[in-house]
Amino acid sequence: MTDILPMRKIAKIAKATVKYRQIAVSIRQVGLIEPLVVHPQKGEAGKFMLLDGNVRYEVLTELEIEKVKCLVALDDEAFTYNHKVSRVSAIQEHFMIMKAVKSGVSEARIAEVLDIDVASIRKKRDMLAGICSEVIELLKEKRPTAATFAQLRKVQPMRQIEMAELMSATNNFSDSYSKCLVAATANEQLIDKEASREINGLSSIDMARMEREMDSLSKDFRKIDEDHGKNVLNLVIAVGYLKSLLDNAPIVRYLASSYPEILTELQKVVASRLLEGPTEAE
Helix, strand or coil: CCCEECCCCCCHHHHCCHHHHHHHHHHHHCCCCCCEEEEECCCCCCCEEEEECHHHHHHHHHCCCCCCCEEECCCCCCCCHHHHCCCCCHHHHHHHHHHHHHCCCCHHHHHHHHCCCHHHHHHHHCCCCCCCHHHHHHHCCCCCCHHHHHHHCCECHHHHHHHHHHHHHHCCCCHHHHHHHHHCCCHHHECCCCHHHCCCCCCHHHHHHHHHHHHHHHHHHHHHHHHHHHHHHHHHHHHHHHHHHHCCHHHHHHHHHHCHHHHHHHHHHHHCCCCCCCCCCC
């Protein structure tokens, strides 16, 4: 805790709010549910700037906690972090609840402190039952819902991995999308070959056609995704080469006098931030 540098002080009036008291009670009774987010402080080895979690940090300080688990951000986005921070995912929340239960905190106590019913705690606890470890690793920092995992449980482990990869590639973790992926799954990859494929309003012919179309789309998408990475790499190299050319004064003078329109377009390409290479922080 002494290595963390908070960005602001919590006002006394804020400490009198209901929200502050709820956080304080939660940490006191259950422990820290959502980790602090920090970034290594430049020029000060072993020190970390607090990007997210000022209230939690204040409560932990009042409780005289010496050590706390944190999420370490790779980029210093101190002034915009709260707008971009990825909140605790469903998988992270599951493991935090499991840790609290293993530490001796009852499910009823967790529900009371977090102001939710015990049934919700049990659903979060059992959310990953039947999900293979590879899928958990793929989705641990994504935003799937409990309903998405319910759909994943309907298919065999290898199909679970395929679905997780498709959802990650399209950045779509919705229940409806996962239902479509289950509906497009071949019979031999289903756990329950009858119930798993049921979607209201679709006949068996529709289901078969959707299976073929989804399989074709999946193959096309993987091919595009693979080619996209290569194309971006080639473009980054090309932009780097253009930058070296435009750093040469005689070349710039020649283009300016003979081909001003081309020079303008090349300068636009070089000035674009969309094709920059990885930064030092990355």
